[in-house]
Amino acid sequence: MNTQNVSSETTTSTEDSEPSASEKQPPVLNGLNNDDVTEFIENNYHDTTIEQWNDWKWQIKNSITKSEDLISILGKKKENIILNIPENHLPFRITPYFASLLDRLESEHPLYKTIIPTVNELNSCEGEKTDPLDEESDSPVKNIVHRYPDRALFLVTGFCSTYCRYCTRSHMVSKRTDIHVSKTDWEEAFEYLERHTEIRDVIVSGGDPLTMNDIQLEYILSRLRNIEHIEIIRIGTKVPVVLPQRITPELVNMLKKYNPLYLSIHFTHPDELSRETRRACNMLADAGIPLGSQTVLLKGINDDVDTMKKLMRQLLTVRCRPYYIYQCDPIPGSEHFRTTVEKGLEIIKGLRGHTSGYAVPHYVIDAPGGGGKIPILPNYVKEVTEHGIVLTNYEDKEFLYPL
Numbered sequence: 557m558n559t560q561n562v563s564s565e566t567t568t569s570t571e572d573s574e575p576s577a578s579e580k581q582p583p584v585l586n587g588l589n590n591d592d593v594t595e596f597i598e599n600n601y602h603d604t605t606i607e608q609w610n611d612w613k614w615q616i617k618n619s620i621t622k623s624e625d626l627i628s629i630l631g632k633k634k635e636n637i638i639l640n641i642p643e644n645h646l647p648f649r650i651t652p653y654f655a656s657l658l659d660r661l662e663s664e665h666p667l668y669k670t671i672i673p674t675v676n677e678l679n680s681c682e683g684e685k686t687d688p689l690d691e692e693s694d695s696p697v698k699n700i701v702h703r704y705p706d707r708a709l710f711l712v713t714g715f716c717s718t719y720c721r722y723c724t725r726s727h728m729v730s731k732r733t734d735i736h737v738s739k740t741d742w743e744e745a746f747e748y749l750e751r752h753t754e755i756r757d758v759i760v761s762g763g764d765p766l767t768m769n770d771i772q773l774e775y776i777l778s779r780l781r782n783i784e785h786i787e788i789i790r791i792g793t794k795v796p797v798v799l800p801q802r803i804t805p806e807l808v809n810m811l812k813k814y815n816p817l818y819l820s821i822h823f824t825h826p827d828e829l830s831r832e833t834r835r836a837c838n839m840l841a842d843a844g845i846p847l848g849s850q851t852v853l854l855k856g857i858n859d860d861v862d863t864m865k866k867l868m869r870q871l872l873t874v875r876c877r878p879y880y881i882y883q884c885d886p887i888p889g890s891e892h893f894r895t896t897v898e899k900g901l902e903i904i905k906g907l908r909g910h911t912s913g914y915a916v917p918h919y920v921i922d923a924p925g926g927g928g929k930i931p932i933l934p935n936y937v938k939e940v941t942e943h944g945i946v947l948t949n950y951e952d953k954e955f956l957y958p959l
């Protein structure tokens with residue numbers, strides 16, 4: 557496997573004449589390079605042209621849906637891996653692109669665990685629930701979750717191009733027979749949003765909304781834009797990471813018509829920031845779409861200060877502002893993914909003050925039972941005395957702010 561670090565080589569691209577500002581990134585990042593993709597395509601998708609490979613619809617059509625097939629592509633051992641996924645269990649799906657990224661990384665890379673189902677998923681333990689956030693009881697109509705006073709979640713599809721094994725909505729994604737929610741299903745949701753004038757922020761999520769085509773997506777966005785009280789629209793997606801080919805000039809031009817529109821991108825690990833993903837983020841940012849990141853804290857995958865610090869810093873280089881780190885939701889079979897809250901606090905403590913404030917997201921627990929997102933912070937207030945408040949800084953030095 558070619559994981560050599562070639563970043564010291566010349567970074568001038570010779571194949572493109574005039575690189576745009578956003579493409580003046582070094583072409584080689586994290587030891588990944590284009591030649592690896594070409595070889596991967598030749599080895600696994602004979603007779604596929606690079607044009608086909610770069611077509612997002614080809615990527616979805618040719619996605620790998622059997623863990624067995626992925627294992628044979630990657631030449632992995634089969635220990636602990638579920639080959640026949642039980643019915644009603646979160647299915648397996650990964651884009652050829654994301655498989656090629658895994659292939660470019662070392663064989664024990666933690667990102668494998670995020671998408672390959674293992675037998676650990678079959679062991680439910682106490683406290684785990686299929687709908688841990690109890691979204692069901694905050695759902696006034698199908699596909700809407702209205703929990704906070706001024707904003708609502710609109711679940712427009714149950715489909716994702718790649719399924720994360722720790723998905724908080726694993727009970728609902730991909731369970732429909734037709735891929736996306738139908739227009740009539742959306743209608744009830746639009747009517748609810750129209751009626752509820754207190755809603756000024758709609759988060760379009762799923763599933764992954766960016767797996768829909770431009771026409772379907774524009775239908776949703778234009779319907780929402782026509783509702784006067786909706787001030788901002790957000791889209792929650794992992795597409796720039798698992799299907800960066802989807803971020804086309806046409807998509808970006810369409811999205812920017814609906815501003816203010818924010819994009820929350822699900823990132824897990826710094827090695828996801830391949831040159832393809834960086835290109836996708838830069839295109840979105842160039843179109844003036846504010847980007848934020850959401851990261852789930854995962855045991856053995858990103859639960860250390862160095863990995864998180866690297867991820868958050870690299871996100872800023874593609875103009876994506878770290879927004880949330882989530883404590884992993886207790887879905888059934890998630891014990892092997894969940895780490896302690898102390899670990900999360902240690903990570904926040906290792907970021908704040910040690911790197912740009914912009915690189916420090918909010919660390920939250922989405923409270924089981926539907927309490928919503930609760931922020932947790934290291935304790936910087938040592939004590940409150942008659943003289944003032946005693947604070948500890950990032951270096952654990954004490955300071956007094958007088959009362």
Ligand SMILES: *Cc1c(COP(=O)(O)O)cnc(C)c1O
Pocket residue numbers: 701702703704707708709759929
């Ligand atoms: C996360 C979430 C939101 C948005 O929360 P913000 O803190 O505003 O990003 C809204 N509704 C539901 C149900 C959510 O889970």
